[in-house]
Amino acid sequence: MVLKSSGELTVFDGAIGTVAQKRVPEMEDSLTDTLNLSQPEVIKNIHFDYLTAGARVLTTNTFSSNEIRLSRSGYGEKAKELNERGAMLARKAIEDYSGKTKEISVAGSIGPTGETLVPLGDWTFDQFKATFHNQAKALKQGGADWIIIETMESLREATAALTASKRVGLPVITSLSYGNRGRTSYGVVPASGAVTLDYLGSDALGMNCGTGPNPYPEIIKTYSQSTSKPLLAEANAGDPRLEDEEAVYDLTPEQYLERIRPGLTYLSGVGSCCGSNPSFTKILAGVAPEYGEITKLGPGNETKFITNNSTVVPLNGDTEFEEVKVNAKDLRDLKKKVVDDKVNMLDFTGVSRDPEELENVLARQFLQLRSSNPLGIVTNDSDLLKAFLTAYPGICPVRATGNDGSVRAVAKKYGGLLI
Numbered sequence: 001m002v003l004k005s006s007g008e009l010t011v012f013d014g015a016i017g018t019v020a021q022k023r024v025p026e027m028e029d030s031l032t033d034t035l036n037l038s039q040p041e042v043i044k045n046i047h048f049d050y051l052t053a054g055a056r057v058l059t060t061n062t063f064s065s066n067e068i069r070l071s072r073s074g075y076g077e078k079a080k081e082l083n084e085r086g087a088m089l090a091r092k093a094i095e096d097y098s099g100k101t102k103e104i105s106v107a108g109s110i111g112p113t114g115e116t117l118v119p120l121g122d123w124t125f126d127q128f129k130a131t132f133h134n135q136a137k138a139l140k141q142g143g144a145d146w147i148i149i150e151t152m153e154s155l156r157e158a159t160a161a162l163t164a165s166k167r168v169g170l171p172v173i174t175s176l177s178y179g180n181r182g183r184t185s186y187g188v189v190p191a192s193g194a195v196t197l198d199y200l201g202s203d204a205l206g207m208n209c210g211t212g213p214n215p216y217p218e219i220i221k222t223y224s225q226s227t228s229k230p231l232l233a234e235a236n237a238g239d240p241r242l243e244d245e246e247a248v249y250d251l252t253p254e255q256y257l258e259r260i261r262p263g264l265t266y267l268s269g270v271g272s273c274c275g276s277n278p279s280f281t282k283i284l285a286g287v288a289p290e291y292g293e294i295t296k297l298g299p300g301n302e303t304k305f306i307t308n309n310s311t312v313v314p315l316n317g318d319t320e321f322e323e324v325k326v327n328a329k330d331l332r333d334l335k336k337k338v339v340d341d342k343v344n345m346l347d348f349t350g351v352s353r354d355p356e357e358l359e360n361v362l363a364r365q366f367l368q369l370r371s372s373n374p375l376g377i378v379t380n381d382s383d384l385l386k387a388f389l390t391a392y393p394g395i396c397p398v399r400a401t402g403n404d405g406s407v408r409a410v411a412k413k414y415g416g417l418l419i
Contacts, residue, residue, distance in 0.1 A: 003230040003269050004268055005230045005294065005296075009269065009289075009292075010056055011055055011270060012057045013050035013058050013271055013281055014055075014272040014277060014281050015275060016043070016059065017061075017274070018247075020032040020035055020042060023042055023046070032061065033062055033082050036061055036082050037085060043089050045093075048093045048096060049278045051097040051104065052278070053279070054288075055104075055271070055285070057269065058105070058107065059271075060089075060108050061109070062083050062110070063109045063151070065083050066131045066135045067134060068115055068123070069111075069113050069115075070082070082138075083108070083135055083139045083142060086108075086109075086142065087106055088142045088143055091106055094106070107148040108136065110139075112151060112154075112157055113157070117160075118356075118359060118363055119361075119364035128160040129164045132161040132165060133165070136168045137168050140169070140170055144170065145171075146170045146172065147172045147173070148172075149165060151210075152174065156393050158174055158193075159390075162197065162200050166201060173206050177207070177208060178193075178207055183310075184210075186309060187309045187310055188393070189309070191226045192310060192311065192312050192394060194227045194229075195395070196415065199417070202229065203230075206232035206269075207223065207232075208235070209235075209236055211236060212238040212251060212259070213235035213236075213238075214259055216260050217259075217260065217262035218263075220263035220266050224266040224295065225298060225299070227299075228296060228298035228299075230269070232269035234270070235272065236273045237276040238275060249274065253280045261287075267291070267294070306343065306374040306394070306417055308393060309394065313373060315417075321343050321344075322342040322344050324337050324338060324344050324347065326347065326349070327348075327351065328352075331361050338369065338375075341373070343375070345375075345378050346375060346378065355387050360391075374395070377397075379407065380400060380402040380407060381407070392415075397419045
């Protein structure tokens with residue numbers, strides 16, 4: 001099942017981690033994914049309870065089961081097994097519940113690595129991508145119907161997860177995590193998140209975690225204005241507060257519904273996140289039949305956009321481009337080269353470096369530049385283009401010189417818009 005653009009609102013399940021921690025308080029490791037192996041009945045029963053409450057999509061208990069994140073807790077070698085078992089447990093819960101697998105689907109959960117891409121961290125885009133690809137393959141092998149990339153805050157990491165997941169041949173939903181100020185911790189605004197991930201080929205788009213449901217209706221509406229793809233929203237059960245060193249979420253299911261309800265008319269799917277439980281699913285399932293027609297506000301299919309973390313620019317006859325020659329020395333400080341209030345198309349000359357080093361250098365310059373307008377590139381070098389696109393957060397215009405098909409292929413794969 002793919003999340004649809006029309007029809008009755010599809011109800012997703014709720015939190016797994018916070019529910020599992022209550023059911024297994026003696027668990028030594030807070031990494032609840034390991035329960036897939038050590039106490040599988042606990043996880044299967046959580047899935048079963050969500051099904052009984054009315055969920056029609058189960059999310060696997062694999063949010064942290066990528067090799068990078070697992071390695072920090074000594075479980076790196078268990079990544080494949082944890083993901084396969086996580087999908088199998090969700091599938092087994094469905095079989096125990098109804099004996100049918102077609103009406104209820106399993107979404108294989110992929111969360112962030114918990115690490116940071118260069119230049120702020122030591123990891124490259126390709127390393128993240130390889131890790132996410134391995135996870136997506138294992139989820140598919142375990143029986144997942146599609147992949148859900150959750151709680152992403154960096155567009156670059158979300159892009160790595162999306163491009164990796166698409167390779168396994170399952171539908172993908174990509175969900176970003178926005179805070180109370182309406183941005184992710186990396187400064188991504190909802191319009192940019194929606195437009196960018198739509199262009200990169202996510203089959204559906206979402207927002208989850210980050211905060212309670214209060215800001216969600218406005219974020220949902222912005223998404224609906226920015227994309228025609230199906231939308232999913234899963235807020236936390238309020239903003240947590242610490243009580244005896246434990247996170248406590250204060251919203252009741254009724255309060256959760258009241259606060260997210262104004263956004264439901266724009267959604268194809270709804271669920272809940274941290275602090276929730278099957279009672280939240282039950283109340284959402286109770287109102288789902290009221291939302292059979294989805295309100296669509298999205299732009300026309302003819303509209304093309306370029307983006308960065310905080311800006312979305314429609315391409316039309318009024319768009320002003322400025323071609324800027326950039327040499328190796330200019331890479332020390334691009335701020336001296338770009339022209340304000342225009343879309344700068346960078347034409348690199350004499351720049352020959354190791355691709356990983358170039359990704360690092362470019363990503364550092366993009367952070368320091370903080371240009372209000374997206375950047376673009378003029379090139380016939382596919383390796384340079386890949387480094388540029390994997391370092392860049394968003395959709396950038398690409399002017400390909402020559403007839404090299406590899407440049408066009410790289411642009412299409414990593415979010416470049418050929419102009």
